[in-house]
Amino acid sequence: MKIAIIGSGSWGTALGNVLAQNGHDALIWGKSLDEVVDIQQYHLNETYFPGVKLCEDLRATPTYNDILDADIFLLAIPSIAIESVCQELDKHLDRPVIIINVAKGFHPVTHEYLMEVIERSISNDHLSAVVSLIGPSHAEEVVLNQLTTVNAVSSNEDAARTVQEIFSNDFFRVYRNDDVVGAQIGVAVKNVMALASGIASGLGYGDNTRAALITRGLAEITRYGLYFGGRMDTFLGLCGVGDLVVTATSQHSRNFQAGYDVGVNGSTSHFFDTNIKTVEGVAATKVVYEVAKEKGIDMPITEQVYKVFYEGKDPRQAIVDLMNRELKHETK
Structure with a gap:
């Protein structure tokens, strides 16, 4: 399964690393060329995790078109950027996909929940489901494979189960939750x-x-x-x-x-x-x-x-x- 991670920051890198360790095709797209090169060539992200070696199967790209054939898109971006990023993504999609959100907050103007922002920013024929992967977790510990438990939150049970299954392993355990x-x-x-x-x-x-x-x-x-x-x-x-x-x-x-x-x-x-x-x-x-x-x-x-x-x-x-x-x- 190919998962595209939008955002090469701490969370995008840490969660992409989990997916790569689990054997999935995890590709990070980032705007920072330094971070992308660091991940792709050296299996590091020194900006956020100095000295921490990443899974060699984790890939990164600065080219947006490289991620568009993914089955799942994970948004590892600030809450304020979710609306514009989803609107841009919607222009390029030609099929329904699962969107995973990891940000925690509200729309600063409309006060909407972030899952609502995603649902209105991506057209129905391009959106299979929205799942929030949230809970007590710091990227600095996840990237070191320290024991962590979080929730896959969605009203779509099948999508929540999919996210649960692709992330869960010996150190990262995901529970489902439908209280969106x-x-x-x-x-x-x-x-x-x-x-x-x-x-x-x-x-x-x-x-x-x-x-x-x-x-x-x-x-x-x-x-x-x-x-x-x-x-x-x-x-x-x-x-x-x-x-x-x-x-x-x-x-x-x-x-x-x-x-x-x-x-x-x-x-x-x-x-x-x-x-x-x-x-x-x-x-x-x-x-x-x-x-x-x-x-x-x-x-x-x-x-x-x-x-x-x-x-x-x-x-x-x-x-x-x-x-x-x-x-x-x-x-x-």
């Missing part, structure tokens, strides 16, 4: 909580604070997700608490790192002046805050993160204001 709404909300909103966790750590707060933020953050994710029809078991699974824990505690997490930078420097100025990475939680914070406010969903952590990143609020004051909210019962 809940899973996408879980993995997107957890990025907001990871920003909060990073801020608290950057301010010097310790394990007690982080545990509180993760626990109350899960309450917010669940409250938001249930409102839109997600299932409780999803928020207690890999796309809920699993992804929240790994993103809100790990130095590999770009969202945690971004929050940490804000906490250490006491404002967002340094982060916005120096950051060159895609930090999905920043855009997600705006979407979740605006939607929650419109719908009347109580999201106190999200609100404070929004005020820090979009209104210039002092992060230390944001923590104080969270602690001084009206006292209440934990489960109400």
